[in-house]
Amino acid sequence: MQQIKIGKAPTNDIVIKDTTVSREHLEIFIDDDKNVFITDLNSTNGTYVNGVRIDKSVKLETFDILLVGNSLIEWPRFLIADDNLDKVYETLNDPPPRVNNSPDFLAKENNLKPIYKYSLISILILTIVVLILLFVDKNHTAFSINNNSSELENISESIDAEIPVQRKQQKKQRTTVTYDFSCLSNNGDIGSNDAIYNFGELTRDVQSSFFDDINISVEDEQDAGRGLLDAFKEKYRFINQGSDYRNLNSILNNLVGRLAKPRGFNYKIYFVDDPMLNAMTAGGHIFFFKGMYDFCKNNSEVAAIISHEIAHNELGHLTLDMKKQKAANEWGIFGEIVLEIENATTQSFNQKQESEADLFGMDLVYPTSFRNCDAITLWKRMSQNESEFDVVDNFFRSHPYSKNRSKCIKNHLTSNYNKNCN
Amino acid sequence: MFPDLGAKYIHVKEIGTGGTGIVNLAVDTHTGFQVAVKSLFKSHFENNPAMLKRFRIEANIYLMLSHPNIVKLKNFILKDGAHLVMDYIEGMTLEEYIRTVTGPIPSEVAIAIIKDIASAIGYAHQKKIPIAGYNGVLHLDIKPNNILISDSGKVMVIDYGISQGTKEDRMDQIVGSLMYMAPEQLDIDSTLDHRTDIYALGVLLHQMLTGITPYSSKKSKEDIIQYILNDPLERLIDIYPQVDNRLQEIIDIATSKNPDNRFKDCEDFINSLENISYAAN
Numbered sequence: 001m002q003q004i005k006i007g008k009a010p011t012n013d014i015v016i017k018d019t020t021v022s023r024e025h026l027e028i029f030i031d032d033d034k035n036v037f038i039t040d041l042n043s044t045n046g047t048y049v050n051g052v053r054i055d056k057s058v059k060l061e062t063f064d065i066l067l068v069g070n071s072l073i074e075w076p077r078f079l080i081a082d083d084n085l086d087k088v089y090e091t092l093n094d095p096p097p098r099v100n101n102s103p104d105f106l107a108k109e110n111n112l113k114p115i116y117k118y119s120l121i122s123i124l125i126l127t128i129v130v131l132i133l134l135f136v137d138k139n140h141t142a143f144s145i146n147n148n149s150s151e152l153e154n155i156s157e158s159i160d161a162e163i164p165v166q167r168k169q170q171k172k173q174r175t176t177v178t179y180d181f182s183c184l185s186n187n188g189d190i191g192s193n194d195a196i197y198n199f200g201e202l203t204r205d206v207q208s209s210f211f212d213d214i215n216i217s218v219e220d221e222q223d224a225g226r227g228l229l230d231a232f233k234e235k236y237r238f239i240n241q242g243s244d245y246r247n248l249n250s251i252l253n254n255l256v257g258r259l260a261k262p263r264g265f266n267y268k269i270y271f272v273d274d275p276m277l278n279a280m281t282a283g284g285h286i287f288f289f290k291g292m293y294d295f296c297k298n299n300s301e302v303a304a305i306i307s308h309e310i311a312h313n314e315l316g317h318l319t320l321d322m323k324k325q326k327a328a329n330e331w332g333i334f335g336e337i338v339l340e341i342e343n344a345t346t347q348s349f350n351q352k353q354e355s356e357a358d359l360f361g362m363d364l365v366y367p368t369s370f371r372n373c374d375a376i377t378l379w380k381r382m383s384q385n386e387s388e389f390d391v392v393d394n395f396f397r398s399h400p401y402s403k404n405r406s407k408c409i410k411n412h413l414t415s416n417y418n419k420n421c422n
Numbered sequence: 423m424f425p426d427l428g429a430k431y432i433h434v435k436e437i438g439t440g441g442t443g444i445v446n447l448a449v450d451t452h453t454g455f456q457v458a459v460k461s462l463f464k465s466h467f468e469n470n471p472a473m474l475k476r477f478r479i480e481a482n483i484y485l486m487l488s489h490p491n492i493v494k495l496k497n498f499i500l501k502d503g504a505h506l507v508m509d510y511i512e513g514m515t516l517e518e519y520i521r522t523v524t525g526p527i528p529s530e531v532a533i534a535i536i537k538d539i540a541s542a543i544g545y546a547h548q549k550k551i552p553i554a555g556y557n558g559v560l561h562l563d564i565k566p567n568n569i570l571i572s573d574s575g576k577v578m579v580i581d582y583g584i585s586q587g588t589k590e591d592r593m594d595q596i597v598g599s600l601m602y603m604a605p606e607q608l609d610i611d612s613t614l615d616h617r618t619d620i621y622a623l624g625v626l627l628h629q630m631l632t633g634i635t636p637y638s639s640k641k642s643k644e645d646i647i648q649y650i651l652n653d654p655l656e657r658l659i660d661i662y663p664q665v666d667n668r669l670q671e672i673i674d675i676a677t678s679k680n681p682d683n684r685f686k687d688c689e690d691f692i693n694s695l696e697n698i699s700y701a702a703n
Contacts, residue, residue: 051505063481296641368652369649
């Protein structure tokens with residue numbers, strides 16, 4: 001049992017120097033069961049519990065706020081000595097504090113330069129530059145080429161000079177996966193016609209061996225990439241600051257870090273300020289259009305596209321086309337004939353390559369925190385979107401449909417990673 | 423909308439609304455001081471008694487925390503709802519301050535501000551209060567909107583409304599202030615401790631130094647969650663090259679994914695900030 005007097009007069013147990021507090025203002029009584037009762041001693045300005053003035057004795061309950069004149073009284077303190085808080089936990093009716101557990105988580109110049117002088121070939125560079133998803137706004141379909149470069153190099157340079165971040169050892173992509181393309185030869189899907197597909201494969205094999213003697217290095221590909229970059233610089237504005245730009249770089253760095261056997265490209269991403277729904281790559285340069293970025297609903301979708309573009313480089317999809325360019329350069333007109341053959345079958349090459357890039361890209365995404373399954377929803381949305389465009393006059397029309405690609409990704413994730421996407 | 427609180431309080435104007443209540447500016451006619459009245463109306467908690475309890479705990483926390491950088495309780499009224507009467511701080515939130523006044527805050531100033539905040543947060547961590555479940559008071563919702571910068575330059579911590587809280591409280595919060603959350607806060611079943619607040623202090627410092635909200639580039643809530651769980655905050659220097667990069671290490675420690683790798687307490691955090699010296703101008 002305990003009795004505490006509160007007021008302005010020095011004779012009180014607790015003295016409050018507040019002009020609105022009476023000399024003898026309030027009496028607090030605490031019984032042996034730690035019940036707390038208060039009695040106002042006819043004070044001038046009154047005693048309030050939770051804002052309500054009391055005129056006789058009341059019992060205080062947990063969380064009640066006691067105001068005397070203009071002063072708040074921290075009454076729960078009276079229940080305990082400072083060094084003995086456990087008793088308070090007993091006094092008040094709530095469950096005991098929770099125990100702390102740690103949570104579960106947790107350029108080479110010489111060879112190729114003259115090539116760019118041939119305008120036909122220049123156009124070809126663009127055709128072969130591997131496009132990821134296409135379907136565009138019609139107004140943005142023509143490219144023009146011109147050489148010139150300057151400040152953009154510097155900008156990308158400064159990204160490379162990033163302060164090293166202490167990260168845990170990054171997990172690499174799995175190298176034991178198998179690629180199954182049976183999903184591509186399907187019925188009812190525009191652009192995935194078996195005959196075209198097989199014809200393309202055959203032509204490709206023949207051409208491959210035909211160009212066996214021509215060697216293309218990573219440097220050669222990087223040269224081609226620079227050519228494309230110069231062309232793009234003429235035509236587009238690049239966004240090279242801001243959070244979206246940094247976001248793209250951060251995703252790129254994350255994915256490149258997953259390459260098990262990198263060919264040695266110095267990857268750079270360019271954020272193209274254009275509403276086209278597109279992304280493309282050559283020689284380690286990745287061009288990501290703002291239209292595509294805005295189309296992506298989350299970073300996992302962005303990662304699906306970037307990983308796909310990285311894959312085109314790593315899988316050497318440019319190599320054969322580069323060989324043809326080199327041949328054209330060396331053999332003159334004969335090269336042009338080859339190029340025409342190429343044009344006739346571009347479509348089916350691309351489908352296989354696109355799908356191959358999808359799957360390789362998924363291998364890159366798998367060890368990251370991005371969600372593989374989001375690639376499927378992205379492709380699906382893209383193929384729905386595609387039908388909205390009048391694709392006939394669209395440069396990217398030749399690109400095969402996305403539906404089978406979704407299926408390929410799904411199969412790939414199931415058979416190699418035991419991962420099922422809806 | 424201002425509640426009828428009797429003759430003691432005269433309404434001046436509404437100064438803010440939130441999901442659960444309204445904040446009004448009023449004058450206490452007995453003292454002549456301006457007060458901020460945060461009101462939770464009956465309709466808000468009629469079907470959710472836990473909400474009222476949380477509000478009453480908040481009042482008790484303010485009552486028991488006495489620190490120059492923590493806003494003070496003046497009264498609590500249970501009438502036509504529940505109303506917290508607090509000291510009114512003339513000024514703006516740190517969020518508004520960064521957004522409209524400073525942009526990136528010079529390192530020296532940012533250090534001074536974060537030290538005040540950390541000192542208040544650390545004081546509360548040490549404070550034993552007689553409410554079950556509270557062995558030291560965690561804030562758990564440290565963000566620029568819950569820090570006030572007064573016109574005279576004083577830094578005040580507000581909103582102990584979530585503090586420890588129940589699972590439901592924390593669910594609500596995950597919806598609210600994702601960006602400042604530590605990885606362990608995203609796991610609703612984990613138990614939090616003072617190091618969770620230290621993580622948020624690190625994020626807050628990052629925002630002050632760069633002038634932009636963390637993860638501003640992320641496209642969706644899922645992206646933010648993935649980044650919180652897996653990636654370090656963006657490098658200061660990438661965002662704002664003029665930054666004092668010595669602060670990067672401090673932020674990295676404070677925002678370690680594993681609480682064991684963070685500063686052990688606010689004092690430790692403040693000490694390392696003090697070790698960064700500036701030549702006198």
